[in-house]
Amino acid sequence: xxxxxxxxxxxxxxxxxxxxxxxxxxxxxxxxxxxxxxxxxxxxxxxxxxxxxxxxxxxxxxxxxxxxxxxxxxxxxxxxxxxxxxxxxxxxxxxxxxxxxxxxxxxxxxxxxxxxxxxxxxxxxxxxxxxxxxxxxxxxxxxxxxxxxxxxxxxxxxxxxxxxxxxxxxxxxxxxxxxxxxxxxxxxxxxxxxxxxxxxxxxxxxxxxxxxxxxxxxxxxxxxxxxxxxxxxxxxxxxxxxxxxxxxxx
Numbered sequence: 279x280x281x282x283x284x285x286x287x288x289x290x291x292x293x294x295x296x297x298x299x300x301x302x303x304x305x306x307x308x309x310x311x312x313x314x315x316x317x318x319x320x321x322x323x324x325x326x327x328x329x330x331x332x333x334x335x336x337x338x339x340x341x342x343x344x345x346x347x348x349x350x351x352x353x354x355x356x357x358x359x360x361x362x363x364x365x366x367x368x369x370x371x372x373x374x375x376x377x378x379x380x381x382x383x384x385x386x387x388x389x390x391x392x393x394x395x396x397x398x399x400x401x402x403x404x405x406x407x408x409x410x411x412x413x414x415x416x417x418x419x420x421x422x423x424x425x426x427x428x429x430x431x432x433x434x435x436x437x438x439x440x441x442x443x444x445x446x447x448x449x450x451x452x453x454x455x456x457x458x459x460x461x462x463x464x465x466x467x468x469x470x471x472x473x474x475x476x477x478x479x480x481x482x483x484x485x486x487x488x489x490x491x492x493x494x495x496x497x498x499x500x501x502x503x504x505x506x507x508x509x510x511x512x513x514x515x516x517x518x519x520x521x522x523x524x525x526x527x528x
Contacts, residue, residue, distance in 0.1 A: 285408035342403030356386035496525025
């Protein structure tokens with residue numbers, strides 16, 4: 279099973295409290311890797327958002343951070359009155375890789391990103407919160423995961439005597455082909471919303487790989503496709519679309 283998190287209820291929300299340093303809290307939700315939100319060490323740091331009305335979230339995702347390296351705890355909390363907050367997601371990342379976590383679906387007007395326990399300055403380039411789209415069919419044969427060395431920068435380590443001591447692999451942009459076959463009529467609205475976001479912002483993917491969870495922060499590699507109508511597949515008809523995406527797993 280897989281998930282696509284393409285909406286971000288925090289994008290466009292009013293920022294009530296901003297405890298970032300040297301940047302702006304808006305940088306954490308702008309969907310860009312060129313800037314990030316930074317949180318000074320030494321104390322718990324918070325960003326509080328007012329969405330204007332109740333908004334639902336069932337997943338949180340982030341990319342290009344050092345949360346794992348700084349031993350940060352990331353709490354996502356919600357409130358209906360901006361007074362009493364309830365923790366909805368708590369994550370203690372052990373790596374700095376792209377992360378997508380799914381859980382129950384919660385609705386609230388006020389949301390809080392809380393960074394705690396970090397041993398040095400913590401930064402997060404992008405964070406998204408919303409209800410993920412669940413892929414309705416098995417993705418085997420329709421999903422090609424990012425290739426390990428695709429566009430990685432591989433450089434040799436040479437000793438003073440010009441002997442090869444090893445290689446260094448610097449992660450680069452990956453590519454993925456995602457097939458979206460749907461039996462449900464809800465495909466129409468899901469597809470429309472997804473395409474509208476992909477025209478401007480990256481999205482997050484999450485999928486199972488040999489029993490482990492993998493995540494991908496990505497955007498279109500080619501022109502966005504039109505869904506095609508297929509029939510006589512296991513006696514069912516379905517809509518089918520194949521998207522080519524590129525992005526980061528690190």
